[in-house]
Each structure stands twice: as structure tokens, then as C-alpha cells.
Amino acid sequence: MLALSWLIRNELPSDLPAILDLQAEAFGPGRFAKTAFRLREGIEHDRRLSFVGMSGDVFAGSVWLTPITIGDAPSQLLGPLAVAPAFKNRGLGRLLVNQALKTAQALGEKSVLLVGDAPYYGPLGFAPVPMGRITLPGPVDPARLLVANLVPGSDMPHGKVRGGRDAVAA
Secondary structure, eight states: OOOOOOEEOOOGGHHHHHHHHHHHHHHHHGGGGGGHHHTTTTHHHHHHHGGEEEEEEEEEEEEEEEEEEETTEEEEOOOOOOOOOGGTTSSSSHHHHHHHHHHHHTTOOOOEEEOOHHHGGGGGEEOOTTTTTEEEESOOOOEEEEEEESSSEEEEEEEEESSSSTTTOO
């Protein structure tokens, strides 16, 4: 099933069951033990920065951004990014990430962190985090810790990552 065009739109509350089913299919039950998933526990993803991809009226994929704090700097955590098997390798994931980053930048976000594959996310604006610059509250492969700075010329954030924004200094 080849989509000739995609509709990328903000997630709607009615999309949640399909999104959760897709995440379960893509990442399995072990996803809840991963550090990135644990950071999101109890924290609502930012619906302004969460998108779905449609092929006609068929749900094809989604991406979430969730507020986090890196050191004392507000940021966003990208993920999960999930694409339905029938639509993989057709560019939808990249379109979803690009839309999330573009919208985050327009809304004044300064950075987006993720745990993912550098060859995939590098061309989308993500760079590897130098060892020890950003620490997560659980294990993560340091080669997979990536950040996109959304303010050109700004320094990469640094410090311990916490879920949410309530710890950010005013």
C-alpha cells in the first residue's frame, strides 16, 4: 500500500487508542522498562507538538513530544515515533519528526532530546550528545543519546534529565 501523499495533523483525543495500539505493536511490552518511557511516566505529552500521519482515512503513524528538563533548561523528549508496518520506509516518520521540530521551534522550544539511531535522526537535525554532558535517570546507550538544538548557534543543554517542567527555575 503506497501512499502518494500524507496528511500530517495534530493528534486528536480520539486518536489515542490507535496511537497506543501502534506503540504496543512497534515497541512491545518491554517498552515500559526503557529509560525514555520511564521519563514520560505520569507526564502528559504536549498535544501541540504531537502529530499523526494519515494515508487517506487510514491511521499510519504518530510522534509525541513530552516536556522535560535538562539541568535547569526546559526541553522536549521526542518519542515514541511509530509508523504502522504497512507504511514503513516511505518517509512518513521523517515527515512526522520534521513537523514536530518545526512546530516546537515556532513555539519557542530550544531543544529536543531523544534516544535513537544517529544515522536516521542525524539528517533531521539531531547530533550526538558528548559523553556525560546529559545524564538520564536510567541506563541508555550513550551512542543513541541525541539532541536537536532549535536555536541556531546555541549551546547544547547539559545536566540531569527529569520529566516535566515543574523543576525549571523561574
